[in-house]
Amino acid sequence: MDFLFNLVNGLSLGSIYAIIALGYTMVYGIAKMLNFAHGDVIMVGAYISFCAFQYWGLPPLPSVLAAMIFCTVLGVFIERLAYRPLRSATSLAVLITAIGMSYLLQNVALLIFKSDPKNYPGQIIDLPGLSLFGGQLKISGVTLLTIIANIVIMILLTLFINRTKLGKAMRCVSEDRGAAELMGISVNRTISVTFAIGSALAAIAGVLLCSAYPIFDPYTGSMPGIKAFTAAVFGGIGSIPGAMVGGLLLGVIEILGRAYISTQLADAIVFAVLIIVLLVKPSGLLGKQVREKV
Amino acid sequence: MKAKKKKLIYNSVTFGLVIAAFLICQLLLSTGGMSRSFRGQLIPICCWIVMAVSLNLVVGISGELSLGHAGFMSIGAFTGIIVSGWMQRAFQMEDPVLRLVLAMVIGAVLAGIAGALIGIPVLRLKGDYLAIVTLAFGEIIRNLIDCLYVSVDGQSLRFGFLNNKLPGDLLMNGPNGAVSVQTIATFTAGFVLVIIALIIVLNLTNSRSGRAIQAIRDARIAAESVGINVTKYRMMAFVTSAMLAGAAGALYGLNFSTLVAAKFRFDQSINVLVFVVLGGIGNTMGSMIAATALTILPETLRDFGQYRMLAYAVVLILVMLATNNPLARAFFGRIFAPVKALFRRKKPAEPDLKGGDAK
């Protein structure tokens, strides 16, 4: 029973990591850049939906939509302003710009929303939970929704990338930017669309993250962002199912490690497992083994 | 021949810049012309310079992305603090210079050992996987140090893990970090460390091994096929870099009367990476200048009040755009053209600054 309880909690934490990792991996797979500002877009999404619900009096679903629209615009705007001018620069230069962007978002949020933590309203996602074994084991509505959202998003993303024209363009850009351009694909437009989708996913992740763990402040996004990046690498970065599997596993390992080994060393345990897995499978759990060409 | 000459010039300019900066600082210090606020930053600046130069060896010269450099710094820092405190309390070694040197050497050695232990399995990984493993390592170290208690009891050191009931004088107190540290770091020591780091890094880069390391970076398979031992040379760069970070950590740790493990979280590693990239990947002189500039910058922005860190982020983004966008670079190139012309007039023997591949 105890084990099941912990497993369920691990899955609910993991599903949150997974949903963030999906956005991360999407942007990474296509634009080939680590978007360190992704975690902070999540934080922005949480604040916008909070404001929409609490201050502007919107009902739950429109609040979430408002956050998604705002984050989409923000993501495209960031890409246009800070990342596109560096298209020909090294990937590290873009990485540092993304870090600068992350600081920028945090500090703007700090100025607007102040440093006091806020409690995310539970009414935004107010779903009945699942009760098993005569009430001994409860799975909250947020967890169920997060897991469903994960699966739906995963399937939609896979279909989108494999079946649509735009998806095909994305795969092209990911494979070889120069060749894509020669084939008449607008690389800039494709990457903009990628950022738009990634940021909309970040808004959803923000809503789910804060519904599950309601206390949030301007720095809320940074650690889940890093954990999700870890999860994405764990599952094989660039692989969409990998991101989900990686996220879920990371959550389960974290909770089980805390429950059965030590609460003091929770972080160390998670990262140690990660290192071991990567040593055995150097390209992540579901990552493709890329053969090097000479 | 020309390439060699150019390297010589680059190296002498680098050393010259450091020595000149040191002399100017000393002059200002002795005449009292330096504000207190700036004086207090001198030693940290030296530490961050060494961190940047050593990370540049991994990121720029060897071409690996490491996000755990602060982890090596923290090993060096806490080792240095323990060594210095132990020597003073158990063996009455009062000479600060001797203790500082000992702390830095042992800190460097332990960080180097950690670098080797991590490097052996990890250097098989590439790119982002290496990045995430180094990041993970940095976080593990931080978590472990938060649980570590160390005390001096008579002549021996006592270690406690999650156990604060130790006999004797506490040197490390769990999440309180290192406490009651005697601050023995000096600016001169910092300068010497920077010079040593420069000598090691520049010599390594320009040596046979350095060329092998760069060959592996540019074309690993090609390098392997001409018989270069890839693992050996990657390790060489990684461990050297870890040792320098350890020494810098020891100096840093002994500059403050307290130090907590949280100081060396991944954001600190990323900060050092920012120095390296901003200074130009692979460019040692650039790393130094960027480390200095970005350490001073947040302090100079104090007049912005609550907008300080916002201004810092904006400056960071703008500088990255200005130095990496081709259009912006061409624009600045034109602005600085007269400066370069000035150089050319003074040294007419160097016509190779003009276009064309002068090889």
Next chain:
Amino acid sequence: MSKKTHNIIVRVALLLVLVLVACLISSCGQKKEEPAATEAPKAEDVITLKIAHIGPLTGPAAVYGNATSNGGQIAADEINAAGGKYRIEYKTYDDTHDAEIALNCYNKAMDDGAQMIVGTTTTSPCIAVSAQAAKDRTFMLTPSASSTEVTKDKDNMYQICFTDPAQGTASAEYIAQNGLPTKVAVIYNNADAYSTGIYQTFVDKAKELNLEVVSETTFQDNTKDFTVQVNDAKAAGAELVFLPIYYGPASMILQTAAQIDYKPVWFGVDGMDGILDIEGFDKSLAEGVLLLTPFSADAKDEKTQNFVATYQKNYNAIPNQFAADAYDAVYALVAAAEKAGITSDMKAADCCDKLIAAMQEIKVEGVTGTMSWSANGEVTKTPTAVVIKDGKYVGFNN
């Protein structure tokens, strides 16, 4: 080759320009400050005290630094508005909860001619700064750095808040003496000096007083999920859970416990204050929470009510104990300065010993109680136990 050289030259030149601009800005900033320093003491009998406050205004600990900054500012404004003998120049320096930056702040404050320091807000930076200040002879009064390491071996360092061991001991004694359940669980933050400090003394004292500690679990700064910790306490049958932590994680723990129908007695310390003022927090979850705190925003006395009203007006929030401690710190400094006969033109080093002597003699009535100080810098005041009833603090014993 040449293009690369060109790139390097452009890059280095750009960076050098950046350094130059940075230096220019900083030197301008300093020049502007200086005339203000000499200008200040114009009126004959008005004494201007230059107080520097150091605390984190940005970064993950920003919430505490902003509270102390605001609380101190209100005290300074009140004193200036009252038009008495003293005028306060109060300026906050942002240390981002980092020892290196905190020392930079301190040096900058000294450059700006500060006479005394309120700060620093958080423990680790405070230890670093107070060691330097002890060497320079600068007087410091921290509103909230509660570790004993802060004052250890330093005569220039005083605290407004209780020390961590004092809180741990007092909590254990309170639980034992007031007939509260004796099967106790502790959840604390093992990456935080404050939390670990209270935990260690609490457990020692609890053993002495025959309290049975059945579950000890921890979390770290970025922990989001508290199910394991809460479930451990529940499974061990703890009837009282001691939370020596800040209100942010505490509110998460309360919500987690509600989800698994766990209803022990919750017992907090002064860091718990503020839990009722989290925007959007369901106050009914905190029903029955006991906490030992020197300050509660609901107190009926006029001083507290004025302070809370002004704070709400200026900052649109209810002050927590950090703000209250800083508010008291400024008043305490003025009281000590009056006793010591500090004048506008005294340097920090001249003030220090006089303030140290004065601190031990004065008695200050503030919003966190009536305070006096011993020679080791620790404060003596009485914490009161309050219980949360209907979303408000109520005295526990009456």
